[in-house]
Amino acid sequence: MASEQLSREEFDLLAKLLGVDGEPAYLDELYSQVRGVYISAKNIREIDVSGAEPDMAFIPPTD
Amino acid sequence: MDTLEICYMSAGDLSKLVKNKEVSPVEIIDAHLTRIEATEPVLNSFITLLAEESRTAARQAEKDIQAGRYKGPLHGIPVGLKDLYNTGGVRTTSGSKIFDTFIPEEDCTVAAKFQQAGAILLGKLNMHQFAYGPTGENPDYGHMHNPWNPEMVTGGSSGGSGSAAAAGQCTITTGSDTGGSIRIPAALCGIVGLKPTYGLVSRWGLTALSWSLDHPGPMVRTVEDAAITMNIIAGYDPKDVASAKVDIPDYTTALTGDVRGLRIGMPKEYFEAPLDPQVRKAVLDAVSMLESMGAEVKEVSFPMFNQSQAISSTVLMAEATAYHRDLLEKDGYQLYEPVRQRLEAGLFISAADYLRAQQARALLDQEGRRLLDDVDLLAGPTEPVTAPKLLAPRVLAGEQEIGVVGALTQYTRPYNINGFPAISVPCGFSDTGLPIGLQLAGKPFDELTVLRAAHAYEQATDWHTRRPPL
Secondary structure (H helix, E strand, C coil), rough: CCCCCCHHHEEEEEHHHHHCCCHHHHHHHHHHHHHHHHHHHHHHHHCCHHHHHHHCCCCCCCC | CCCHHHCCHHHHHHHHHCCCCCHHHHHHHHHHHHHHHHHHHHCCCCECCCCHHHHHHHHHHHHHHHHHCCCCCCCCCEEEECCEEEEECCCCCCCCCHHHHCCCCCCCHHHHHHHCCCCCCEEEEEHHHHHCCCCCCCCCCCCCCCCCCCCCCCCCCHHHHHHHCCCCCCCEEEEECCCCCCCCHHHHHCEEEEEECCCCEECCEEEECCCCCCCCEEEEECCHHHHHHHHHHECCCCCCCCCCCCCCCCCHHHHCCCCCCEEEEEEEHHHHHCHHHHHHHHHHHHHHHHHHHEEEEEEEEEEHHHHHHHHHHHHHHHHHHHHHHHHHHHHHHHHHHHHHHHHHHHHHHHHHHHHHHHHHHHHHHHHHHHHHCCCCEEEEEEECCCCEEEEEEEEEEEEEEEHHHEEEEEEEECHHHHCCCCCEEEEEEEECEEEEEEEEEEECCCCCHHHHHHHHHHHHHHHHHHCCCC
């Protein structure tokens, strides 16, 4: 699970582990995007999902 | 008949003339090719134009009709497909030069259905690269331009479909909608876009963006044409694992013009979000008109709306990255940088967070179903703003300046998450002449009610009769 905040150092380490590379300007922009990902994850963790099974997709009738 | 009139006729009207042999498919195709020649340098709607192929098909359609082999309301009608619909023998790029020479061996299910119905494929339409963006940017094949003001975006990802239908380049176009990619360009280009219920239209043969959020559907100039198109493309497809086995009605039976007794809910959260005042007024006026026509309107609450961006982006980014991971590793350097960034950002989503988003998705689905126990439709804006400037990173929505991607998907994403049918229908123009869309969403597989209300509103107004200044 993602921590609530992602420092630039943590991002650089994760990026390296994930094989993500690029020019400094590209990585700056990607860091900004990934911080957005972490904010979304934090928002979702604040929702009480107890009792809810993952809805992998809206399941249409098949018979 | 004036060629421009042919280009702006609906499929419903055009098909009557074709059936009565008052207009030939050859005239129709020639008129559209002339229109495309005149407008394409401004709009850039097409990636592949099939001029000779469509003329040949039109001559065959003309012969068939003359010989009494009329196939139905799409026989001889020009269709454009978003360039992620596989077409046998015709290149399908998904909006990327990486697939510039990819020629599928067979049609996707939707393309095959159009072919069987006698429709004529005019070309493959421009799109945001791999459908991963809501604006209609494409450095590989050129950005798409809004027919109402070419300095503005078409919306995306099905931007070429939006501009082609709005500018009279095609009678019927198709899009695919993962976070709003049918309804966004429909609203910003001033046309009708229907995202059907998940599983109603086959995804087989379309390049995926996010398996559980992708919905193919029609983008046209009238609600009647959306119904006619749904009659052709909806239905069970064993090739698509998510395809629904449901009875397919005649969608044109919804077009009664009568909304008496229809219950419409207005989620209050829609009007607490950042929203341009002109859009707010146009949407409220549209709902008032439906009320004056006999619908019952009431305010409802949809609290999970405020979590829909977070849920949708987490699911979408994780699934898109999973789908495109090999491409990212092999050809990532060839991707449009913002698309590559979105795909790489998806690598940072943990499995636990993806599943948590799917749990939250179940809650949003339940909340939407509860709301639709009380009302037949949910109404609101399709977009909080009119078309932003091309390549602008931010846009003013009311008093707040917000990111363009978040703004354009603000109202559309909830119905990708729960799979409910949702339509965008034109409901006005800003004082700068840009279109505004009304979004109506209904119960799963109740496209009839969605189409009924959209059609009644459309027929009571003249927004759909206006033409862009091209």
